[in-house]
Amino acid sequence: MGTPTPLETRLSRVKTPGEPVIVFERVFLAFGDNVILKDISFELRAGYSKIFLGASGAGKSTILKLILGLLKPQAGKIWVNGVRVDTLGESDMMKVRDDVGMVFQEGALFDSLSVRENVGYKLYEESDTPLEDVHRRVEEVLGWVELEEHIDKMPSELSGGQRRRVAIARAMTFQPRILLYDEPTTGLDPITSITIDDEIVKLRDIEGVSSLVVTHQLRDAFYVAERMAFRGNDGRIQFVPATPEKLAQTEFVMLRDGLIHFEGTAKELRATNDPYLALFLS
Numbered sequence: 001m002g003t004p005t006p007l008e009t010r011l012s013r014v015k016t017p018g019e020p021v022i023v024f025e026r027v028f029l030a031f032g033d034n035v036i037l038k039d040i041s042f043e044l045r046a047g048y049s050k051i052f053l054g055a056s057g058a059g060k061s062t063i064l065k066l067i068l069g070l071l072k073p074q075a076g077k078i079w080v081n082g083v084r085v086d087t088l089g090e091s092d093m094m095k096v097r098d099d100v101g102m103v104f105q106e107g108a109l110f111d112s113l114s115v116r117e118n119v120g121y122k123l124y125e126e127s128d129t130p131l132e133d134v135h136r137r138v139e140e141v142l143g144w145v146e147l148e149e150h151i152d153k154m155p156s157e158l159s160g161g162q163r164r165r166v167a168i169a170r171a172m173t174f175q176p177r178i179l180l181y182d183e184p185t186t187g188l189d190p191i192t193s194i195t196i197d198d199e200i201v202k203l204r205d206i207e208g209v210s211s212l213v214v215t216h217q218l219r220d221a222f223y224v225a226e227r228m229a230f231r232g233n234d235g236r237i238q239f240v241p242a243t244p245e246k247l248a249q250t251e252f253v254m255l256r257d258g259l260i261h262f263e264g265t266a267k268e269l270r271a272t273n274d275p276y277l278a279l280f281l282s
């Protein structure tokens, strides 16, 4: 076995299912007189997913920026992996961000870098990680999203769905406990969207990654909530309809007028009589 390499040590962080990994407590945020978040409290637990819905401008991306420490609230408290981030300075925030992967809208790859370099760019910059370890990790994460054979291509040679999968692989490089997805399927056709949704499901169910997904695509949101992945006896990953326990691990959060208008499972959302939600779902 030998001594673990620095990369192996980073990848071996303990992950306890069910413990809170993101906590918002009575968060208030305004830009001048424009109050965006009035009083927001929620908890994301390890291995769970939360899907944020809401009209344009409701504050969904603002919540992602607060988690990453790119914005600070004027009141309330925010914890990420047990660290209070609303009062944290930038250098400590960098360490917190190491455990949070981010999949941006449109994938946001570097056009001038190959797929390999896009996925591994942070690792290649680190002098303490041997090059062969970096190559191995990059190949591993690209294998996970089934794109190993495209490793030496440029982003311009990939389809929109493949580019998003590269972005997911890149976000996984350091095996973060939390993945934040900002509109991961926007602009993709329904079939391609499903390949992205399956990656989100796989990461949640096989890797135990906690995820926060901001989306306007209700069909994809329900797909992620109502499906589950498991590894069969032959070692292959299979997808089946979610069991009741698994269904309970994904919650929808609807933001409206700076407050949480609804928080509940797919089943509860589908059964709602609330006129605002019904309008949103129609």
Ligand SMILES: Nc1ncnc2c1ncn2[C@@H]1O[C@H](COP(=O)(O)OP(=O)(O)OP(=O)(O)O)[C@@H](O)[C@H]1O
Pocket: 031, 036, 054, 055, 056, 057, 058, 059, 060, 061, 062, 063
């Ligand atoms: N830096 C900023 N300065 C001033 N106002 C801002 C700033 N960033 C965001 N806002 C405002 O905050 C509100 C919430 O923005 P946010 O991007 O969080 O909405 P959203 O729910 O993600 O919307 P969309 O679905 O359109 O992406 C918007 O009214 C936006 O104009």
